[in-house]
Amino acid sequence: MLSVEAQKMGFRVIILDPSATCPASSVCHDQIVGGLSDLNSLLKLADLVDVITFEIEHIDCDSLLQLQQQTGKTIYPNPNTLSLIKDKFSQKTFLKQHNLPTGDFREIKNKEDLKTAIEDFGLPLMVKARFGGYDGKGNFVINQTNDIDQAFEELDSENLYAEKWIPFQKELSVIVVKSQDGDIKTYPVVDTYQQNSICSTTVAPAQISLELQDKARKIAFDVLDKIEAVGVFAIEMFLTKDNQILINEIAPRVHNSGHWTMEGCVTSQFNNHIRAVTGLPLGSTQMLVPVVGMVNILGANYNFLSDDLPKVLAMEKVFVHNYGKIEARPNRKMGHINILANSYSELDQKIQDLK
């Protein structure tokens, strides 16, 4: 989706990916088949391009830093920022240092630390791996003191931290983009709904008061204002039961909670990311219709092309984005469907029909 937008503006796109049949392989000028953290592959890529960006955070930051130093090529977002965000504990520390709202947390070096954390923060308590988690992986919920051993077995016991449990009423996300000139634009807040810790649906704008919407967008703006960043970021948030907005996590890339912007906004997150990393002015993040939904197509239900496509395409203002992934696995994100609507009730009906 990034590559198609880049090409629309006239850029040539070279993809680095370990799989020769990855989704981007059929929408690029050339591909280097190689690991994202493999310095030789990165050097090959750097040799062919003027600007480097990424859309996954599981890349070795040291490789990127070395690449930047060795070649002088620009990487957006900055590898140091990636490094800061990849370590969830340092991310949280950064937020706290800059007075950005987030829940209480604490480094956990051993089982003793965890016991003390339980005493101070209470139960349940969320324990997280500092590195590499996604879609709920790398998280462990301590419900009773007896769970401590299991948490240390299941997670990377050397790199843990604990988060005080946040009783939330909603999960929100704000996509935000910063240009090379420092211009920052936020998209409308979305409600994100998860099943088994995987995003299943988003609804824009979030069904919260305008005041809370403004507050969430202001928080996302402030994060990008404080962090060294060029490009699109997603700021995932909790709306707590007492109507506080707390930052859950920052994603340093275009994000599933921003896929609705493709047909939903004047400028999609993908188009704005390309504008940002190539030094172009940002486009409007305004919505084109009152309400926009997004539903993920997950692997388990995936005979989509043959059976369901005609039914889906017969619906009004429904847009299919199939990523062309060859292998379908349970819960793998195979594509998504965007839905334009005039009201939340129209959207709800369409989402029900789709499901």
Add this chain to the structure above:
Amino acid sequence: MLSVEAQKMGFRVIILDPSATCPASSVCHDQIVGGLSDLNSLLKLADLVDVITFEIEHIDCDSLLQLQQQTGKTIYPNPNTLSLIKDKFSQKTFLKQHNLPTGDFREIKNKEDLKTAIEDFGLPLMVKARFGGYDGKGNFVINQTNDIDQAFEELDSENLYAEKWIPFQKELSVIVVKSQDGDIKTYPVVDTYQQNSICSTTVAPAQISLELQDKARKIAFDVLDKIEAVGVFAIEMFLTKDNQILINEIAPRVHNSGHWTMEGCVTSQFNNHIRAVTGLPLGSTQMLVPVVGMVNILGANYNFLSDDLPKVLAMEKVFVHNYGKIEARPNRKMGHINILANSYSELDQKIQDLK
């Protein structure tokens, strides 16, 4: 643009084109480098795909027919329809036979025929090559009887016909699509503006009465109703000085006068063409905003990427589509810009700013 839409729906796309660096080469799963009328290349293509379509009419119809017979593979639109349309004289004859409105015309086999045509139709008189014309090429205007020799020298003298001069106030176009089930949908009428016989700008909806808009869409509907067709067609029309609508030409493919539909309509002409040729239901042709313009980027002004892109992208609701053609030639269509607006005056201002 077709390929990107096909991929969104989950299709694999193989392109046949003589140039390895053609625009589609960077948005397809695979490419066969070969001539569009070369039977061997066509057979290679047929071997790899289930459905074949084309987006240029300058293909040898006999090759396509042979391909269809030899492989049993479906080609949309039908090669016989392509053949009918490619010969502008048989196209006109078809329109007349089906009582579809078009100007008077006559086959011209020799200079005597042309003299008689001048006597019957008057001057000026339009002489056209039956085959292969585009962007004004293959047309010759006879202003005086003395011009006859020159017309026969400049055009393919074996295959000519004459069209009675049509004093028109406007040129219109309607994009229309027919599905495999015979469902037909027309897009809103556009005004098309040409410079040196090349389309420079389109405006949707055309600035004519609603009654005339309905009439033009009805004519386009009727053409697809009468012709054996699956896919998108463009029906170019004249609005005469006495408010008659006459069909000028049929294009059996997605068309420059439909490029505005990409951001302008719920379903673009490209998306609907792919739906049609793959047997899927057609999507809504409704506009998303009140007024949509399209401006072509022509070769002569083409240092677009470096100089003008930031200025263009700083404008609101302006969408750049650069085709990634490597060689810029005067008047070559290198890309287009779509413009969304709330009023014709807003659109006019934006078009002026763009130019």
